[in-house]
Amino acid sequence: MPNLSTDALFILVKSLEKGEKRNFKLYVARNSASADLKIVQLFDALDKMKDYDEDELLRKNESIQKQQLSNLKAHLYDQILSSLRIVKQAENIDLQIHEQLDHAKILYNKGLYLQSLRILDKIKTLTKQNNQVTFLLQVLFLEKKIESLHITRSMQDRAKQLSDEIDEANERLELIAKTSNLSLQLYSWYIQHGHARNEEDRKTLDAFIQDPIIERVKSVKGFYERLYRYQCYCWYGFITQDFLMHYRYAQKWVDLFEKDENMQLIESAQYIKGLHNLISAHFDLKNIDKFKETICILENFSESQIVLNNKNNLIQSFIYLYIAKINQHFLEGTFSEGLAMIPTMEEKLKDIELYIDSHRVLVFYYKIACLFFGAGDAEKTIDYLNRIINWKVNLRDDLQCYARLLHLIAHYELGNTEVVAYLSKSVYRFMAKMKNLGAVEVVLFNFLRTAIQSGNEASFENLLQKLEPLEKNKLESRAFMYLDIISWLESKIQNKEVQTIIKEKFVLHNS
Secondary structure (H helix, E strand, O other): OOOOOOOOHHHHHOOHHHHHHHHHHHHHHHOHHHHHHHHHHHOOOOOOOOOOOOHHHHHHOOOOOOHHHHHHHHHHHHHHHHHHHHHHHOOOOHHHHHHHHHHHHHHHOOOOOOHHHHHHHHHHHHHHOOOHHHHHHHHHHHHHHHHHOOOOOOOHHHHHHHHHHHHHHHHHHHHHHHHHHHHHHHHHHHHHHHHOOOOHHHHHHHHHHOOOOHHOOOOOOOOOHHHHHHHHHHHHHOOOHHHHHHHHHHHHHHHHHHHOOOOHHOOOHHHHHHHHHHHHHHHOOOOOHHHHHHHHHHHHHHHOOOOOOOHHHHHHHHHHHHHHHHHHHHHOOOHHHHHHHHHHHHHHHHHHOOOOOOHHHHHHHHHHHHHHHHHHHHHHHHHHHHHHHOOOOOOHHHHHHHHHHHHHHHHHHHOOOOHHHHHHHHHHHHHHHHHOOHHHHHHHHHHHHHHHHOOOOOHHHHHHHHHHHHHHHHHHHHHHHHHHHHHHHHHHHOOOHHHHHHOOOOOOOOH
């Protein structure tokens, strides 16, 4: 599980690369008074600690008094950020624009408003080239302030032009703000609930996607307006299991970055996320060739300097590449082969535990559990599912529910009938409370109950006949996205491993 240490300074220090630590020391030596060098001592002490322990910190560094620790930590935090700003400035267009804006304001405050206007003109070009509309508005407001307070001999020509530019920027910002809000709300809905569970969910989601703002941005050519519009349709298609829509808009999302490669540097995380969604769309549609092709694109991008020089991009690309590789094993039925990458994956997860969010950890645990289940190792399946069940987090109701259902099936596989009988009622109530109890789940619970009460295995053929028609129902088919129940039943009927059944289906589908 992620490290939940709340000491922000400790986490910041631990996030630094070797070069960043060296730069910090040089920065402090150049810019601090000798009295301030005590923060270097604090920095070194924190750097050596495995876990943050304030008592241990004070005991091993007697020159640091408890009453001054709070101020020292705040000062050190600011100094680290200042040193990082210098190192990272060339990598971030927004930091570059910020610096130029600061220069323009300094020049204006010194009364050199003509020089300030020249810098603002350069910034304006930079913001337009890089789709930085928020900065453009700041430039325009400062320009308007100068023009309204000073005689620049351009007022007659500039007044209307500035007004028009500000109106255009404001309109663009409104569209960007509203479409990004919709995109965020749809994604947030998914993080909380997963895929649409019933007609009530569909109506809620339809209300999002039918917002008039979506139609307003349809003909707009701005980068961010299009990006957030594509994201809205992408999330909607995925959540409602309209996988063709999900694919179509994930492809548009990626194409947007392919046509404007400069934005791959500026919005790298969004590009990585778009590739992840495109990979997921090919996975859901079983487009194996395109699936592998897009994985290669993400792999190549993950090895570029854009990613290697940015920890956030590194973490995102790692997460999505490993999810894609696990999904490939699910598609091809190579579950046992997939188990080989789990130690490396868990080691990497431990390395980035300070940065990875709970949602991603839940997804990894569930996918690893499914790998073990497909490989026929029910005990290890239960181990990973217990990590989800015992972890009290208020998100992904769907994973919380299907982890419990798979947990029951894994115990059933092991012949732990008493455990299944004991847990099934509470799992049933939990799924009902979370509104994840549909026809598929009810049929499965009835099967498990009958099998336990009779002391004999119920008819797997009968259960299969009940479930197969439900697979074609969009609202009921969501269950099969979390659990390949059909393949499990076929494995029981044919007395084969689950992975053998899936592998045979994959070969047949691609022959």
